[in-house]
Amino acid sequence: MLSVKDLAVSFQTRRGAVDAVRGISFDLEKGEILGIVGESGSGKSVTSYALMRILDAGGRIKAGKATYSGIDLRRAAERDMRDIRGREISMIFQNPRAALNPIRKVGHQIEDVLREHARATRQDARAKAIAALRAVRINDAEARYDAYPFELSGGMCQRIVCAIALACDPRLLIADEPTTGLDITTQKAVMDLVRDLIRERGMSSLLITHDLGLAAQYCDRIMVMKDGLIVEQGDPVQIFSDPQHGYTRKLVDATPRIGESIRSLLPPADRKAELPHQVLDTPLVEVRNLTKTYRGKSGPVQAVKGISFTIKQGQSVGLVGESGCGKSTTSEILVRLMDATSGDILFEGENIAAIPAKGFARNPRRAQIQMVFQDATDSLNPRHTARQTIVEPLRRLGGLRGAKLGARVEELAVLVGLPLPLLDRFPHQLSGGQKARVGVARAVALEPKFLILDEPTAALDVSIQAVVLNLLVDLRAKLGMTYLFVSHDLHVVRLLCDHVIVMKDGEIVEQGHARDVMANPQNEYTKTLLAAAPTPPARRQVA
Amino acid sequence: MSSGSIASLMFALWPRAKTLSSPAYPRLRAIALRVAQSIPVVIGVVLISFLLTRALPGDPAAYFAGAAADEASIAEVRTALGLDKPLIQQFFIYVGDLLEGDLGRSLSSGQAVAQDLAKRLPASLELTLTALILSCAIAIPLGILAATRPGSWVDHLCRVVVTAGVSLPTFFTGIVLIYVFYYLLGIAPAPLGRLDFIYLDPDHVTGFYLIDAALMGDWETWSGAAKQLVMPAITLALFTLAPIARMTRASMLTALSSDFIRTARAAGLSNGKVLYGYAFRNALLPVVTTLGMVFSFALGANVLVEKVFAWPGIGSYAVEALVVSDYAAVQGFVLAMALLFVVLNLVIDLLYTAIDPRIGFSSK
Numbered sequence: 083m084l085s086v087k088d089l090a091v092s093f094q095t096r097r098g099a100v101d102a103v104r105g106i107s108f109d110l111e112k113g114e115i116l117g118i119v120g121e122s123g124s125g126k127s128v129t130s131y132a133l134m135r136i137l138d139a140g141g142r143i144k145a146g147k148a149t150y151s152g153i154d155l156r157r158a159a160e161r162d163m164r165d166i167r168g169r170e171i172s173m174i175f176q177n178p179r180a181a182l183n184p185i186r187k188v189g190h191q192i193e194d195v196l197r198e199h200a201r202a203t204r205q206d207a208r209a210k211a212i213a214a215l216r217a218v219r220i221n222d223a224e225a226r227y228d229a230y231p232f233e234l235s236g237g238m239c240q241r242i243v244c245a246i247a248l249a250c251d252p253r254l255l256i257a258d259e260p261t262t263g264l265d266i267t268t269q270k271a272v273m274d275l276v277r278d279l280i281r282e283r284g285m286s287s288l289l290i291t292h293d294l295g296l297a298a299q300y301c302d303r304i305m306v307m308k309d310g311l312i313v314e315q316g317d318p319v320q321i322f323s324d325p326q327h328g329y330t331r332k333l334v335d336a337t338p339r340i341g342e343s344i345r346s347l348l349p350p351a352d353r354k355a356e357l358p359h360q361v362l363d364t365p366l367v368e369v370r371n372l373t374k375t376y377r378g379k380s381g382p383v384q385a386v387k388g389i390s391f392t393i394k395q396g397q398s399v400g401l402v403g404e405s406g407c408g409k410s411t412t413s414e415i416l417v418r419l420m421d422a423t424s425g426d427i428l429f430e431g432e433n434i435a436a437i438p439a440k441g442f443a444r445n446p447r448r449a450q451i452q453m454v455f456q457d458a459t460d461s462l463n464p465r466h467t468a469r470q471t472i473v474e475p476l477r478r479l480g481g482l483r484g485a486k487l488g489a490r491v492e493e494l495a496v497l498v499g500l501p502l503p504l505l506d507r508f509p510h511q512l513s514g515g516q517k518a519r520v521g522v523a524r525a526v527a528l529e530p531k532f533l534i535l536d537e538p539t540a541a542l543d544v545s546i547q548a549v550v551l552n553l554l555v556d557l558r559a560k561l562g563m564t565y566l567f568v569s570h571d572l573h574v575v576r577l578l579c580d581h582v583i584v585m586k587d588g589e590i591v592e593q594g595h596a597r598d599v600m601a602n603p604q605n606e607y608t609k610t611l612l613a614a615a616p617t618p619p620a621r622r623q624v625a
Numbered sequence: 626m627s628s629g630s631i632a633s634l635m636f637a638l639w640p641r642a643k644t645l646s647s648p649a650y651p652r653l654r655a656i657a658l659r660v661a662q663s664i665p666v667v668i669g670v671v672l673i674s675f676l677l678t679r680a681l682p683g684d685p686a687a688y689f690a691g692a693a694a695d696e697a698s699i700a701e702v703r704t705a706l707g708l709d710k711p712l713i714q715q716f717f718i719y720v721g722d723l724l725e726g727d728l729g730r731s732l733s734s735g736q737a738v739a740q741d742l743a744k745r746l747p748a749s750l751e752l753t754l755t756a757l758i759l760s761c762a763i764a765i766p767l768g769i770l771a772a773t774r775p776g777s778w779v780d781h782l783c784r785v786v787v788t789a790g791v792s793l794p795t796f797f798t799g800i801v802l803i804y805v806f807y808y809l810l811g812i813a814p815a816p817l818g819r820l821d822f823i824y825l826d827p828d829h830v831t832g833f834y835l836i837d838a839a840l841m842g843d844w845e846t847w848s849g850a851a852k853q854l855v856m857p858a859i860t861l862a863l864f865t866l867a868p869i870a871r872m873t874r875a876s877m878l879t880a881l882s883s884d885f886i887r888t889a890r891a892a893g894l895s896n897g898k899v900l901y902g903y904a905f906r907n908a909l910l911p912v913v914t915t916l917g918m919v920f921s922f923a924l925g926a927n928v929l930v931e932k933v934f935a936w937p938g939i940g941s942y943a944v945e946a947l948v949v950s951d952y953a954a955v956q957g958f959v960l961a962m963a964l965l966f967v968v969l970n971l972v973i974d975l976l977y978t979a980i981d982p983r984i985g986f987s988s989k
Binding site: 134136164166175183243 | 887888903982
């Protein structure tokens, strides 16, 4: 149905031409779901844009051939391509909220596509748009017709994007990271919906994702891409159980799964013995009846509804939940960047909730409670070099100066595995993993007792996530730190944490020993969360 | 703005703001609320304009008594003008008059200030609005074209026009236009006000000559007024072109690189639909913001254009009044401008909500 031969795409940049895709060939059969898996920069998205001929300015198909049902996609006239887009081949995108026109009613956006492809007239467009909304199983489709994207949840927006893509009954659906940015239960709902629709209509599909586990669960066949080339392709089970290419093996290793240890995320050569960390019985942090109420547009919103928990010295606690559950609010209150509405936080017996967040930077406790932020890029000052970033807390809170300061920065760089020459680079000159290391170095610079990690690996590729998680495990043992690890990824929490707290709607629904909760969840919601996480096939058993 | 009292209008809005607070009219209520919020601004303007005009150097009594006046006659004029009373008393007299809709009498023109403003404000508004419509008609398409073809000749043209527009002062472009089109080519009428003396002023309805003449069906006067308007409007348009074109280009570029444009293209929508239906609507918000700003500073900045073209507008009126410490006229001018800006801001806020559903009108 779709046949790609030696496709190469290059981008014209200020520093000359960059080859994003360097000659790939594959075929897609009718009714097949083909997964393209790769990390950022592998050229997987560019491939799909090239097929649709919607490359950004400067991008161009350099060589090769792409044929869809006998049509040469590379040479077809722009007018013909417009007919193909949406009617024959359509796409759904990542970040669904941004993928919709923010100031146009979703119903009208669906109508636009229907009218463009002459599938509806002015008279019946509304009815057909509502039918398209029903097709993606949106409840109360008539009411949703008049909604704007900002009034809908992320999952609902993705359904609308699907409705737009499927409105004209295309035969090929390209899904570009369709669930990135969605909660895990929403991810499952959206993916199940997409799969069902594809099967019902006998469509073919390209599923582009960075998540090997997700691809394995939903695809008939998987292609692994790296640096613009296909390094391996085959059946999902076979790719997982017996990866042939070194890169595939690394990717398979780095995908967290049940029954693995944190070291097994790394390539075999890097797996050193895990340093044990000491958990004492004395509590470090005790949270009591913590509440937080925001003033919302339509009345007060209670983000945290009186939660209590204890973190012991040296313990790593995972705080899990979906967006809006209050986990970020809780972590911000604990790190004293935000004031609680009521409740106590006892840190080594002292109630730090009583100290206003505004003045906490001047409190001696500041050095003992530090945080690693979610987005490695956004949380670094773009005008500061890595060295300046790490120096900041040392100078302000540690009072270090001169040669001592320089020596300490280099010591920290070595500790987090950041090559010394990179210290004088700016964030935009560093890779995602290197930026994450800078963020970690800054947070541990003062050897805090308590480190709060807010989804520190959410924006990273899996192979880099593996490295960063292992770094965190090493640091915990070396510096004797206590972690509060905020995450939506249950697999990661299970690997890293001793204790897990599951939050929903501002309340703790379940907490306990990490392995117990994961293996034998008591609460319905925890069970749903666990069931929604994609489960990659087990690895072939090798010693 | 006839002597229909501004102040009493303002205060009449107070009770309305309350009676409309029923949930049946959320939009009306929000508008009333916005108007009510601007009342403190207007009170502040009244106070500051009063104090500032008094703080200016120069003694109006001495000025109006004439060069040959002695101490006694100056004192006489001062008493006649009420300037011998304490400042606070003068202020209360001024506010009292204001509440009755009396803006005082201009010393230099001898007319009631309200009457002067009613005659001159439409002249300035007609000029500014024409200039803005003209510059939007050029700048917005130019900005869109430049954004869709970055690096092309249109883009370069846009850059040249923008640079020229900001770097050439209005009085300079005005004089060059007069020199070329009136003096050398002789195709433009003499730059002497709103209407050549051979025509009669149209009956006063709106004060906009083009509209009034059209209402009367007097097309000869209409074309006469239009001819007079062309050159000053072009001068002002050239000046206001730059920010609008630049903002249109920038916000179009941002809009075009958004994710939803990719979705629209991937759905096979036509170029026109993507460009105007999707990108431009989203790019409009910053453009409207700029337009509001440009309008307000054009209204102030057209003093120079009015001077060059002998345009009997509000700007030249204010400058003349200021030079001779004509308190009532200056205060009237500042107050009129303040009210105008209040209205302008309200209009822009309403436009925002019309363009972008995300902006809740009653969020404040």
